[in-house]
Amino acid sequence: MKAVLVCFIIAFGFFQTYAQTKADFVKDEFIYKGDTLPVRVLYPKDFNPANKYPLVLFLHGRGESGSDNEKQLMHGANMFLDSAFRQDYPAVVVFPQCATDSYWANVKITTDQNGKRHFSFRKSGKPTKAMTLLLKYLDERLADNLYLDRQRYYVGGLSMGGMGTYELLRRKRHKFAAAFAICGGDNPKNVKKYDDVPLWLFHGEKDDVVDPQFTKNIAAELERRGATYKLTLYPNDNHNSWDSAFAEKDLLPWLLSHRRK
Numbered sequence: 001m002k003a004v005l006v007c008f009i010i011a012f013g014f015f016q017t018y019a020q021t022k023a024d025f026v027k028d029e030f031i032y033k034g035d036t037l038p039v040r041v042l043y044p045k046d047f048n049p050a051n052k053y054p055l056v057l058f059l060h061g062r063g064e065s066g067s068d069n070e071k072q073l074m075h076g077a078n079m080f081l082d083s084a085f086r087q088d089y090p091a092v093v094v095f096p097q098c099a100t101d102s103y104w105a106n107v108k109i110t111t112d113q114n115g116k117r118h119f120s121f122r123k124s125g126k127p128t129k130a131m132t133l134l135l136k137y138l139d140e141r142l143a144d145n146l147y148l149d150r151q152r153y154y155v156g157g158l159s160m161g162g163m164g165t166y167e168l169l170r171r172k173r174h175k176f177a178a179a180f181a182i183c184g185g186d187n188p189k190n191v192k193k194y195d196d197v198p199l200w201l202f203h204g205e206k207d208d209v210v211d212p213q214f215t216k217n218i219a220a221e222l223e224r225r226g227a228t229y230k231l232t233l234y235p236n237d238n239h240n241s242w243d244s245a246f247a248e249k250d251l252l253p254w255l256l257s258h259r260r261k
Contacts, residue, residue, distance in 0.1 A: 021081050025095065027069050030137045037133035038069035038097040042080055044090030052149040054091045054177075054256055055142065056080070059157030059164040061242075065100045072097040075158060079246045089256050092148060096137065102130035104157070104164025105186075119210065121163070121187035131167060138172065151260040156180035158242040159210060166218070169194035178258035180251065182242045183207055185214030188221040195227040198258050202245040204237025230254075 025040035044053055058080075064071040072095045079085070080093045098104050106128055108120040127135060142148060153176045157165045162184020169179055170186075170193035180200040199222065203215040212233065222229040234244045245251065 022073055022077065024081065025073060025077065025093075029069070030133065030141050032133055032136045032140075035099075035129060035133055036067070037130070037137055038067060038072070039137070040069060040073060040095040040097075042077075042093040042095075044092065045086055046090075049147045051147060053147055054089075054152035054154065055148050056091050056093045056255070057153075057155040057168075058093065058095050059104050059155070059161030059168075060095065060097065061157075061159035061161055062103075063159075065098045065102075065160075067097070067099060069097055075242055076246060079252065085252055089252060091256065092145075094142075096134055098130040098160070098164075102128050104128070104130055104134075104160050105167045106131070107163055107185075117209065119163075119185055119214070121185055121190070121214075123187050123189050127167070127171060131164065131171070134164075134168065135171060138175070152177050152256070152258075153260070154178055154255050154258075156182070156255070157184065158182040158245075159184060159239065162210075166190065166194070169197055174260070177260040178255050180245070180255060181215070182245045183210050183212075183215070183239055185210055186218055188217045191218060191221040191225065191227075195222060195225045198228040200230040200232070200251065200254060202232050202234070202241055204234045204239060204241035204244070206236065206238045207241065209239040 025042045028039040028041055030037040058076050060072040064074050106122050106125045110118045155165050155168055155176050156179055162181035165179055165181045166186035170190050173193060176197055178198040182202040201215050201219055203212040205212055219231040234241050237244055
């Protein structure tokens with residue numbers, strides 16, 4: 001009985017720590033023309049609005065869509081909550097949440113008779129409702145925050161969020177200093193719109209949800225255009241290559257080392 005009690009206390013203490021840590025992401029929302037973008041914001045420790053801080057936007061995958069302003073923290077949040085990161089790289093980290101009836105990227109998705117999804121990435125077209133909200137959030141809400149360093153805006157995401165990362169880069173040229181995309185995709189013809197942004201691309205070679213060839217095609221076009229990029233392929237990873245990407249110790253230091261000229 002005593003051993004069970006000790007285990008319960010340890011487990012409860014862990015849960016409390018986890019809950020309090022996740023709660024460090026402050027809840028917010030942005031409303032535009034009646035539509036709401038749920039947002040969670042992590043401020044640096046000892047935040048001082050008189051200082052200048054880099055901004056990191058993180059775009060979640062399809063599975064974390066919704067309106068609860070919770071699920072978007074499922075993947076990636078712990079990477080930014082790491083005590084060493086927060087000590088060495090004070091930054092404002094923003095996790096917006098895409099609604100279930102929208103998508104970060106303007107991509108046509110079809111499902112075959114076996115349930116497999118196929119993605120057709122577009123070169124143009126109007127942004128989705130979710131992307132429209134994100135663009136307005138950048139232009140209206142974040143633009144008012146004088147504590148953000150305009151030369152140090154960064155964006156990254158996984159799966160649908162990786163696709164959204166490419167789209168945000170092409171719709172907001174000259175806005176971001178660097179970016180990363182995990183198991184995402186884009187039309188290679190769009191690369192010319194963001195080939196001046198240092199990029200780190202990740203994908204699992206065994207991904208059966210989003211074909212790794214999408215990332216390889218983007219990398220090939222970046223290479224052809226003489227762009228600055230890094231490509232990391234995980235031979236044994238399926239779609240959840242974000243676990244391996246988040247374990248890359250150089251990812252965030254690399255990202256935050258860049259400054260927009």
